[in-house]
Amino acid sequence: MACLDTKTLKRTSVFRYILKRLALSIPVILGVTLIAFLILYLTPGDPVINLLGARSTLEDQAALREKLGLDQPVLVQYGRWLANVVQGDFGKSILSKQPVMNAISSRIPFTLKLTLTAFLSSIVIGIPVGLLAAVKQNTAIDHISMGFAMFFYSMPDFWFGLMLTLLFSLTLHWLPVSGAYEPKSLVLPALALGLPKIGSIARLIRAETLEVMREEYTLTARAKGLSEWVIIFKHVLRNAAIPVMVMLFLSLPWLISGAVVIETIFAWPGMGQLMYQAILRKDFPVIQALLLIIAFLTVLFNLLGDIVSGLLDPRIRVN
Amino acid sequence: MTLLEIKNLHLQFNSDEGLALVLDGINLKVQKGETLGLVGESGCGKSVTGMSILQLVPTPPGEITQGEIIFDGENLLGKSTKEMREIRGRKIAMIFQDPMVSLNPVYTIGNQIAEAIDLHQPKGISSTWEGVVDSLASVQIADPASRAHNYPHQFSGGMCQRGMIAMMLSCRPSLLIADEPTTALDVTVQAQVLKVMADLQKELGMAVILITHNIGVVAETCDRVAVMYAGNIVETADVETLFENPQHPYTRGLLGSIPRADRDMNELTIIEGSVPNLTKPPQGCRFHPRCKEAMDICRQTKPTDLDLGDGHIVACHLYG
Numbered sequence: 234m235a236c237l238d239t240k241t242l243k244r245t246s247v248f249r250y251i252l253k254r255l256a257l258s259i260p261v262i263l264g265v266t267l268i269a270f271l272i273l274y275l276t277p278g279d280p281v282i283n284l285l286g287a288r289s290t291l292e293d294q295a296a297l298r299e300k301l302g303l304d305q306p307v308l309v310q311y312g313r314w315l316a317n318v319v320q321g322d323f324g325k326s327i328l329s330k331q332p333v334m335n336a337i338s339s340r341i342p343f344t345l346k347l348t349l350t351a352f353l354s355s356i357v358i359g360i361p362v363g364l365l366a367a368v369k370q371n372t373a374i375d376h377i378s379m380g381f382a383m384f385f386y387s388m389p390d391f392w393f394g395l396m397l398t399l400l401f402s403l404t405l406h407w408l409p410v411s412g413a414y415e416p417k418s419l420v421l422p423a424l425a426l427g428l429p430k431i432g433s434i435a436r437l438i439r440a441e442t443l444e445v446m447r448e449e450y451t452l453t454a455r456a457k458g459l460s461e462w463v464i465i466f467k468h469v470l471r472n473a474a475i476p477v478m479v480m481l482f483l484s485l486p487w488l489i490s491g492a493v494v495i496e497t498i499f500a501w502p503g504m505g506q507l508m509y510q511a512i513l514r515k516d517f518p519v520i521q522a523l524l525l526i527i528a529f530l531t532v533l534f535n536l537l538g539d540i541v542s543g544l545l546d547p548r549i550r551v552n
Numbered sequence: 553m554t555l556l557e558i559k560n561l562h563l564q565f566n567s568d569e570g571l572a573l574v575l576d577g578i579n580l581k582v583q584k585g586e587t588l589g590l591v592g593e594s595g596c597g598k599s600v601t602g603m604s605i606l607q608l609v610p611t612p613p614g615e616i617t618q619g620e621i622i623f624d625g626e627n628l629l630g631k632s633t634k635e636m637r638e639i640r641g642r643k644i645a646m647i648f649q650d651p652m653v654s655l656n657p658v659y660t661i662g663n664q665i666a667e668a669i670d671l672h673q674p675k676g677i678s679s680t681w682e683g684v685v686d687s688l689a690s691v692q693i694a695d696p697a698s699r700a701h702n703y704p705h706q707f708s709g710g711m712c713q714r715g716m717i718a719m720m721l722s723c724r725p726s727l728l729i730a731d732e733p734t735t736a737l738d739v740t741v742q743a744q745v746l747k748v749m750a751d752l753q754k755e756l757g758m759a760v761i762l763i764t765h766n767i768g769v770v771a772e773t774c775d776r777v778a779v780m781y782a783g784n785i786v787e788t789a790d791v792e793t794l795f796e797n798p799q800h801p802y803t804r805g806l807l808g809s810i811p812r813a814d815r816d817m818n819e820l821t822i823i824e825g826s827v828p829n830l831t832k833p834p835q836g837c838r839f840h841p842r843c844k845e846a847m848d849i850c851r852q853t854k855p856t857d858l859d860l861g862d863g864h865i866v867a868c869h870l871y872g
């Protein structure tokens with residue numbers, strides 16, 4: 234009974250912790266959108282001229298600017314935007330004149346599909362490969378897998394994307410060059426985004442595993458008579474995974490920003506591609522909404538990272 | 553009755569600096585139920601002796617090139633990895649110097665004890681969990697049933713070491729190798745940990761190899777003592793004989809260097825010179841560069857073990 238009580242207690246406290254963390258992240262998200270607003274405002278380029286063309290009359294430009302609210306001081310513009318967002322209104326795209334959410338909502342699943350594929354494969358492939366390399370330290374398996382890991386890890390993603398296209402699409406004709414018309418289309422962008430991640434995770438897990446194998450508690454596990462399997466999978470892996478998991482979740486925003494480049498190269502209809510187009514044309518409402526979503530995802534994954542590492546490591550568990 | 557006998561054991565490490573002959577033909581006997589102290593300066597090979605028995609020395613870089621380790625009539629060095637696993641934790645257990653890092657931080661104490669019990673299935677235990685609670689109770693952990701749910705970081709150093717003892721003794725081994733079990737602990741809890749160990753030893757009829765720097769601990773707890781120097785066992789005797797009638801010049805220096813029996817001997821050593829580099833050990837008797845009584849023969853020939861009677865063994869050219 235006593236055991237049950239502490240468990241429910243723990244659960245409610247974890248729940249409260251999550252709520253608290255989410256509440257604390259609101260100022261962060263707001264800050265990100267405000268800074269982005271200011272940066273966009275300061276960078277050259279004018280959506281009105283983009284829209285009307287460089288030869289339009291000054292009167293027409295002024296009229297449109299007023300209609301879009303772009304004649305107001307920047308903080309007023311931000312305030313208006315924020316007030317609308319709070320009511321669930323993200324405004325209309327300056328270019329397409331469609332509600333921003335219409336354009337974005339169809340794209341969210343594509344980006345999630347792409348980044349989560351890359352993210353999960355870095356766990357599912359990177360961790361076993363790194364672990365195997367550590368267990369077989371200084372053998373051919375170790376050298377070969379770490380050679381590949383280093384190679385993938387140090388490739389610039391856009392270059393890597395182009396090389397993959399060249400090989401698998403243009404030369405071998407196995408996979409489509411771009412777009413998202415069939416399931417196979419996911420393969421190349423996911424590889425381009427995921428392989429560098431797999432490489433970095435494999436290297437990290439290897440280093441952590443080697444370190445944990447030198448820990449005294451690993452010696453204890455061996456002195457107890459446990460088999461090498463139990464030692465590696467129960468005692469070593471969990472300890473080695475803690476810093477790697479934290480790193481993985483913290484680097485997710487990096488993965489999302491990588492998606493901007495990769496989606497553009499592969500014409501993958503996700504948020505990244507939309508972001509690229511919106512930035513080129515200074516489509517403020519679209520950029521703002523995308524940044525808000527990315528900031529929110531970043532905060533969410535940081536929190537998930539904390540929860541996962543708390544689950545793995547009792548020393549940092551909240552109580 | 554002899555429980556363990558180490559015969560002419562040679563262990564070397566291959567490192568960048570060359571080959572280090574870390575155990576240079578050691579001989580050691582442990583009787584059933586007795587406590588044997590293993591003492592000597594830092595780096596003389598105490599820990600690797602203990603680890604060799606369980607074959608826990610990492611290979612590479614380590615390699616046992618010669619010798620036998622006879623336990624219960626069988627040579628452990630001839631055993632397969634699988635056979636060794638059945639001996640580890642079940643027949644021979646080992647605990648280490650720093651209890652705070654010897655337990656896995658991400659599993660509860662109870663989980664880690666249960667793991668040993670599940671693995672070796674000792675007799676006379678009705679359920680794993682009961683075995684866990686009993687073994688924690690046997691090392692004087694108050695409220696063992698709920699403490700078993702604690703993680704190592706929720707235990708103090710002394711409690712961690714008692715937890716280690718509980719875990720390692722849960723399967724009733726006949727030999728415990730305790731490698732400086734109290735060195736990392738507060739002076740106030742050292743005595744308690746030693747007492748817990750001694751009580752369980754009596755109850756289980758278990759032999760203990762106690763590796764220590766602390767001559768005071770040796771005097772209080774050991775039946776016999778083996779003195780190591782640079783990979784050799786230079787003198788073995790029962791505890792009274794060794795303290796009253798030390799024969800080897802190194803043992804005499806060691807005992808003479810202790811104005812207070814409860815001090816760490818390394819801090820107070822008055823034997824001149826330092827431990828040799830084992831990649832280039834001195835020829836003959838490894839102690840000769842520091843020995844005031846060194847003779848010509850000491851620089852050429854390694855002294856052999858000589859039994860002075862009553863199991864008092866010394867390896868020195870002054871005798872025989």
Ligand SMILES: Nc1ncnc2c1ncn2[C@@H]1O[C@H](COP(=O)(O)OP(=O)(O)OP(=O)(O)O)[C@@H](O)[C@H]1O
Nearest residue numbers: 565574593594595596597598599600601610613830
């Ligand atoms: N894994 C290893 N690789 C290389 N050399 C080692 C290794 N382990 C121990 N040695 C060497 O073996 C020798 C004996 O080491 P050991 O740890 O047994 O000493 P010790 O008597 O236990 O010392 P201490 O009192 O400091 O614990 C030392 O010279 C040490 O450098």
Ligand code: SF4
Nearest residue numbers: 837840843850868869
């Ligand atoms: S053998 Fe010689 S050098 Fe070695 S301890 Fe004896 S007297 Fe000293």
Ligand SMILES: [Mg+2]
Nearest residue numbers: 598599600731
């Ligand atoms: Mg040692």
